[in-house]
Amino acid sequence: STASAFGLKEGSLIKHQGFIDGKWVDAKDGSKILVTNPATTEELGHVPEMGLAETKEAIEAASKAFQTWKKTTAKASHFSTSTLSCLRDKHEDDLARIITLENGKPLAEAKGECIYSASFLEWYAEEAVRAYGEVVPSAVSSLRNVVIKQPVGVVSILTPWNFPSAMITRKLGAALAAGCTAVVKPPPETPFSALALVELANRAGVPPGVINVVTTQTNVGEVGKEMCTNHTVHKISFTGSTPVAKLLYGYASGTMKKVSIEAGGNSPFIVFDDADIDAAVEGAIACKFRGSGQTCVCANRIYVQSSIYAEFASRLAEKVAAFKVGNGIEQGITHGPLIHERAIEKVEKHISDAISRGAQLVHGGARIPGSGSFFAPTILADVPHDALINNEETFGPVASLTKFETEEEVLKLANDVPVGLAGYFYSRDVGRVWRVAEALEVGMVGTNTGIISQAVIPFGGVKESGLGREGAHGIEEYMNTKFIAFGL
Amino acid sequence: STASAFGLKEGSLIKHQGFIDGKWVDAKDGSKILVTNPATTEELGHVPEMGLAETKEAIEAASKAFQTWKKTTAKASHFSTSTLSCLRDKHEDDLARIITLENGKPLAEAKGECIYSASFLEWYAEEAVRAYGEVVPSAVSSLRNVVIKQPVGVVSILTPWNFPSAMITRKLGAALAAGCTAVVKPPPETPFSALALVELANRAGVPPGVINVVTTQTNVGEVGKEMCTNHTVHKISFTGSTPVAKLLYGYASGTMKKVSIEAGGNSPFIVFDDADIDAAVEGAIACKFRGSGQTCVCANRIYVQSSIYAEFASRLAEKVAAFKVGNGIEQGITHGPLIHERAIEKVEKHISDAISRGAQLVHGGARIPGSGSFFAPTILADVPHDALINNEETFGPVASLTKFETEEEVLKLANDVPVGLAGYFYSRDVGRVWRVAEALEVGMVGTNTGIISQAVIPFGGVKESGLGREGAHGIEEYMNTKFIAFGL
Amino acid sequence: STASAFGLKEGSLIKHQGFIDGKWVDAKDGSKILVTNPATTEELGHVPEMGLAETKEAIEAASKAFQTWKKTTAKASHFSTSTLSCLRDKHEDDLARIITLENGKPLAEAKGECIYSASFLEWYAEEAVRAYGEVVPSAVSSLRNVVIKQPVGVVSILTPWNFPSAMITRKLGAALAAGCTAVVKPPPETPFSALALVELANRAGVPPGVINVVTTQTNVGEVGKEMCTNHTVHKISFTGSTPVAKLLYGYASGTMKKVSIEAGGNSPFIVFDDADIDAAVEGAIACKFRGSGQTCVCANRIYVQSSIYAEFASRLAEKVAAFKVGNGIEQGITHGPLIHERAIEKVEKHISDAISRGAQLVHGGARIPGSGSFFAPTILADVPHDALINNEETFGPVASLTKFETEEEVLKLANDVPVGLAGYFYSRDVGRVWRVAEALEVGMVGTNTGIISQAVIPFGGVKESGLGREGAHGIEEYMNTKFIAFGL
Amino acid sequence: STASAFGLKEGSLIKHQGFIDGKWVDAKDGSKILVTNPATTEELGHVPEMGLAETKEAIEAASKAFQTWKKTTAKASHFSTSTLSCLRDKHEDDLARIITLENGKPLAEAKGECIYSASFLEWYAEEAVRAYGEVVPSAVSSLRNVVIKQPVGVVSILTPWNFPSAMITRKLGAALAAGCTAVVKPPPETPFSALALVELANRAGVPPGVINVVTTQTNVGEVGKEMCTNHTVHKISFTGSTPVAKLLYGYASGTMKKVSIEAGGNSPFIVFDDADIDAAVEGAIACKFRGSGQTCVCANRIYVQSSIYAEFASRLAEKVAAFKVGNGIEQGITHGPLIHERAIEKVEKHISDAISRGAQLVHGGARIPGSGSFFAPTILADVPHDALINNEETFGPVASLTKFETEEEVLKLANDVPVGLAGYFYSRDVGRVWRVAEALEVGMVGTNTGIISQAVIPFGGVKESGLGREGAHGIEEYMNTKFIAFGL
Known part of the structure; x- marks a missing residue:
């Protein structure tokens, strides 16, 4: 089997399907994407070539799951994200190996990415219980001003191949901790790191629909557009090239979605x-x-x-x-x-x-x-x-x-x-x-x-390099500020 | 003169020109917009019908002024905004009268708006000296993590007629306090409140180019587009209808500008x-x-x-x-x-x-x-x-x-x-x-x-009602977060 | 052995000695305190009756250890405190049993205390990496204002018998996470919970001298006085009765120590x-x-x-x-x-x-x-x-x-x-x-x-019920604020 | 008159009496303190030698006034402190002159102190409306955790002669802004700066009893003790020598008062x-x-x-x-x-x-x-x-x-x-x-x-140089943190 191509301690971390509403699924039309090792051009395996229909289903599943996930206490989000983080630690070696095989970076560097990737899960887990609101002194003696934070809703996450694991935890960790549900589109070059992570989240007990993964290559145009225009999605987080960033940002404007972008630098x-x-x-x-x-x-x-x-x-x-x-x-x-x-x-x-x-x-x-x-x-x-x-x-x-x-x-x-x-x-x-x-x-x-x-510093750019910051206080990018005036 | 139509204590607060680079100017082609009193349909006066050329000049002036204004200390921004706030207080009666005449709201309500409008200037002046950065404990013993806030640059401000004064100070006050320079497009129905405010800023010693005002009605399409696509502009702040908000947000995506939007509610x-x-x-x-x-x-x-x-x-x-x-x-x-x-x-x-x-x-x-x-x-x-x-x-x-x-x-x-x-x-x-x-x-x-x-509460919406928050910590919407790693 | 009196899964959690500079020690003169079960009046075991000399040694050990412990990064403090927290979880049942036997509270309540006790370790571990400093906008253009947090030094911790475990982690967890070293004086009624905790800290790799425990009953007067007057100690944290609180607070004044007190309520x-x-x-x-x-x-x-x-x-x-x-x-x-x-x-x-x-x-x-x-x-x-x-x-x-x-x-x-x-x-x-x-x-x-x-809320009183707050942002009670002006 | 010895533009700023419950008063027994110019040994005037009885009255007045002053909104505290700040600016020259005459520092330096002194009033006025509380995510789904800040109550303020004006505003400004009332004991060497400031506060409309001033020299022992032991006082703020600091800190312990101390350095x-x-x-x-x-x-x-x-x-x-x-x-x-x-x-x-x-x-x-x-x-x-x-x-x-x-x-x-x-x-x-x-x-x-x-930086020391910080977030030293659990 192709799983054996990875030579993992635990081959079951290799998944060849997308993940929607808690189930591993193929593309509806059975299409597949071939993934190869850039160091050898050898075949690593296939993942589904999904399209518009699967994307809509994933968003729908995330939306349904949000109705209950948003009501989890911060402490429960803390627990889920922590558990995922611990499970991740346990499989460090395998996860690093997957990174090297699909991305090409040396194993030592891949292990470094694993630590970096895990650090986001730990950080955001801890941020979940610190999503403090504020009490603002009122100028009106009969009002009390209270400000709270709430999850934004369904989040679309689109990530690049250069950090197959860390770019996902940097976004998904924050989304989970904030109480959001997500649809993730990993890059076609390095889907296996993403899928292994989701397998671990599944084992950690993250409920069906909270995380969904759509793999795509040829259909990326229509999938990306749906992820950024579907009215059920309230937030887009993208890391990738500046031209694609501008395209997705443009899509987002039609429904006024919140956007975090980390695009190219120089x-x-x-x-x-x-x-x-x-x-x-x-x-x-x-x-x-x-x-x-x-x-x-x-x-x-x-x-x-x-x-x-x-x-x-x-x-x-x-x-x-x-x-x-x-x-x-x-x-x-x-x-x-x-x-x-x-x-x-x-x-x-x-x-x-x-x-x-x-x-x-x-x-x-x-x-x-x-x-x-x-x-x-x-x-x-x-x-x-x-x-x-x-x-x-x-x-x-x-x-x-x-x-x-x-x-x-x-x-x-x-x-x-x-x-x-x-x-x-x-x-x-x-x-x-x-x-x-x-x-x-x-x-x-x-x-x-x-x-x-x-993980602890605000990561992001100015000018055309992006919008928003990840790590640090980045959980706020996945939350809405709500003001409540208490009339006495 | 039309100024006398307003019956002010100090008629010189009524300005019939736009304001670019510290100078009161007409439209290049001499076109004008007629402003009338909605309660009487009587003529209140004219302001210039400006277009693309004037908008580019205004942006250029703001960009030039930014090179020095960004270097003012927070204390100096505090001072300018405070001084403007004090001058504003002095002319409360006249400013309320202008609001009622061009907007139609009862004088008592106009006075309420004046107080509300002034409260933003005071608030943001005080926020200027509180744009705290952060020192983040470092995981690496040879690094010190410092986070600072810096002004984003030139800001485009587009405001509605229902609060002719307060919607401007809510944005302009923040921009000034943050160290940004601005191009303001007031609505054609109520330009006089905006222009009076700029006259006061001028008297308060705000340097040329820091605030610029472009009045427009027929040319609003091209003016708005330029304000949201010109690559020198780094931030757009808009309050108005949802359809226009989406249009401007779309424009902004092409150059990845930061956007604050307060659109319609229900x-x-x-x-x-x-x-x-x-x-x-x-x-x-x-x-x-x-x-x-x-x-x-x-x-x-x-x-x-x-x-x-x-x-x-x-x-x-x-x-x-x-x-x-x-x-x-x-x-x-x-x-x-x-x-x-x-x-x-x-x-x-x-x-x-x-x-x-x-x-x-x-x-x-x-x-x-x-x-x-x-x-x-x-x-x-x-x-x-x-x-x-x-x-x-x-x-x-x-x-x-x-x-x-x-x-x-x-x-x-x-x-x-x-x-x-x-x-x-x-x-x-x-x-x-x-x-x-x-x-x-x-x-x-x-x-x-x-x-x-x-002024002290976070004002803004979720879903298609907008992005970002004004008042409260709203000065941050006009600042970039910069991370500095100090290698020892 | 008396350890068997506890009927634990792991009897080695029961310690009958004090702990100084990484070593389990008896009183110099061999004196002992008898501890009994309040529900049965049966003997549970003995711990040393320590005095002035042992207290001075403990303080000296803490002072020496502080020279290196203060240089651990926040991340390392996070790690130590987390590891202790995990070890604690593992022995939950035994720890609850110890509480019930020495304090008398029902086992279900003791388990509740264990969870509460553990929650402080987890919370403070997470706070360690969030001991943010501040960058304050400077009124002087040639200065940059930076504010950092540093551990205060050696801390004296004195705790009551009603929460034999939680009152210790609430203080010691904060001290450790902040980078302080500590001398702990548990109450003579319930020393075993404290000693078991220290055994776990020892197993978790907390270095010698970072935590020291002095048990005492008859000599409590001189021990308490030394803990609150020794010039090497920079902070006192006490939970107990109001009269004792006032006495210790008075001692602290002679060397201007920082004090956190949680005294009686009504x-x-x-x-x-x-x-x-x-x-x-x-x-x-x-x-x-x-x-x-x-x-x-x-x-x-x-x-x-x-x-x-x-x-x-x-x-x-x-x-x-x-x-x-x-x-x-x-x-x-x-x-x-x-x-x-x-x-x-x-x-x-x-x-x-x-x-x-x-x-x-x-x-x-x-x-x-x-x-x-x-x-x-x-x-x-x-x-x-x-x-x-x-x-x-x-x-x-x-x-x-x-x-x-x-x-x-x-x-x-x-x-x-x-x-x-x-x-x-x-x-x-x-x-x-x-x-x-x-x-x-x-x-x-x-x-x-x-x-x-x-754990997440600020715990503490007003008037004669105390000073300072624990939990929440309580790590700050164990840190000094240092201002650094950077002249350019 | 001795007032003319100062050569002020407005002689009425020179007051020769203490100030209790909104009234200028002499010592009950008519005793007086002679104040001289250190540069010339010439007599500047007298102020009352007050004692225990006057101190008790002052505390009583402050306590009574607190019942209403604590209910002023933050906005009202902002206004009072701002107004005082503005009045202060108006009399800059006279106030600097008083400083030079009673303290000896050169006029340029005295003017510097005036600016510094005023900066505290401005800063704290602005802090009043920013005494934010917090909403803390609850681990219990049926509770909401809200944290608010409230004024501590009556404050005793004791200040030194080296900054006759700035050391008072640094404390009194914070107390006023926080909603506290105060009894101030200025040093016998430089009482006139303190009294002039109170005169301005009076003109600014600060209500009777909110600020009280007791002048003393010979009786300083009993006055200081009463200020630090009276059970109605909930906070002591002292700047002065380390020995006196320790004495007062010791007094405070008997009733568990909050203490801010800025003592000697080296x-x-x-x-x-x-x-x-x-x-x-x-x-x-x-x-x-x-x-x-x-x-x-x-x-x-x-x-x-x-x-x-x-x-x-x-x-x-x-x-x-x-x-x-x-x-x-x-x-x-x-x-x-x-x-x-x-x-x-x-x-x-x-x-x-x-x-x-x-x-x-x-x-x-x-x-x-x-x-x-x-x-x-x-x-x-x-x-x-x-x-x-x-x-x-x-x-x-x-x-x-x-x-x-x-x-x-x-x-x-x-x-x-x-x-x-x-x-x-x-x-x-x-x-x-x-x-x-x-x-x-x-x-x-x-x-x-x-x-x-x-004013914007945290001023204060470690070790025996003091406790607490002034300026910066120093208003918190005059406030209690109250936690409110809202059961739904």
């Missing part, structure tokens, strides 16, 4: 001449090449101040040369494949464009022959500001270096894009650290660090 | 048999007939439990019979005209529809002859659930009564609409009060009161 | 004529007789409005007559013994005083013959305001009924005491509920309920 | 070798010599890293040499007298002690001959750790310099005192800034700044 990574260069190199490696450059908070543009530019570039190249690229399931592999052929094509385009505009190839620069969608870790130097790579997300293992002279100049460059998710810089001076952190037009800033993600 | 007003009937009648009068029924939180559907239905209806009719409808500027007038002919037509349609479906006319029911758009306060009894008036906002002086038997039944009726702004009910039982307040699908609930609005 | 329980009488009777039973009246939030004075006074009294008597008083370890027993002879004497004094002033004995009134300190559940009617029982805590199973006429009158009676911990009343009218809840001079009000305790 | 001021030396010198000047060293947050111990020690010392001496010491009312004077002879004696003792232990006198060192209690600004170098000046507050114009080698060493020195109010240091390295700020055992840290005070 993160600047700045190294000032008062930085600790070793730390900056280490940070750049983590920030640029994690997931082979396929995260939305990866550094996309590396700006280095002129006096240390050469040194930084050479130290970076040294480190990159030591990478071990290969099948992430194997011991010692530091970097895996890209997700698919289209990803490689974009990388190639960005590199050739940069070179045609005068950039120099310092390291790598080409795909790695053989099966699997591998691309050599690449460093480009002297990349001009107008290169494609400085203006849109590469989502691949290409470090693009640009030299700058002054703080003012580099801030102008860094902010000259329509998006603003993350930004990074290295400097030891406390004044500059505050000043530059405040001046970067992004939602999240890493100073003297290349890694910023934690 | 408020249920429920009287249970354990209510204090006198109090309920008084509440219904205030809630239904304030502004001649032209507020978004007016009761639109009055449900009365069967055992007290007859008594409630007769006491209500008695009170309504005592209304003095007329020109609001005159002493003793309790209720003014509707805003214009279209408003009367909708009221007539709702009444005839209800009667055709079996409702009974208890009081009023027809427009009042003579000049001015007056309509007699009306009571309909036994209005069936499928009547138009039970399914869309009337925005007029029509109390529609429907009998019910059980709590469960009336909750079903109350929630069976796609919108959810406010809801009201009367009951003395503490258990029912909490239970029904929680069950109503609205953003705001008045229990044993017909009036809920205060 | 709770009024009011039944208005618009109450649901059945519910009120049920509430009074729970509120008055839980723990045989030996909780600080027990109703001490029951005021019933005249028109329902007779009915309430008779229904109450009916319920009380059905109690099964006996050894709490036996099946079906609803109420156990008092803690010791002194407790019985106080109850007898209160009853005879009331009767001598004209009160009538409706039910019970005398001790139950045989071994064990049992007293019959008692109801007194028509107790005059000046009776002792209306002016100080009885801490025993005596329901004292007083008739009243008006709301104003009963509020005056209810507030006419120097203490103010809890207060209760029954009424269905929403206006009265808010009005009376606001007017009662107490820290906690139960309306239409006789049970108010939850 | 602030370290550290200059690391990576500091901006010019900025550090400037910071040291401001921090050490403001108010001639007579503030509780003044630097008391200046530690300079060895490599920059000599340079720092010489630049500091240069700046100090440029001071203009004299009568603060005169133009150009930068530093005024000490408050009285006892203050000079302590300074002399600290200097001679340090020199006797090997310190070197770099500048100043002696009192300035002539009338008035002037002392020359002094710099001591190489002051050993065991010198008196390193172990207790000097409260005078003496900069004590000590050399250090390592960060670890200086942190040990800095923390080796029983108090912990403020601490300062200069360093540009962002890692060190966070690290040292966290390690200093104080309530407030200034990094790269010598001035930290703002």
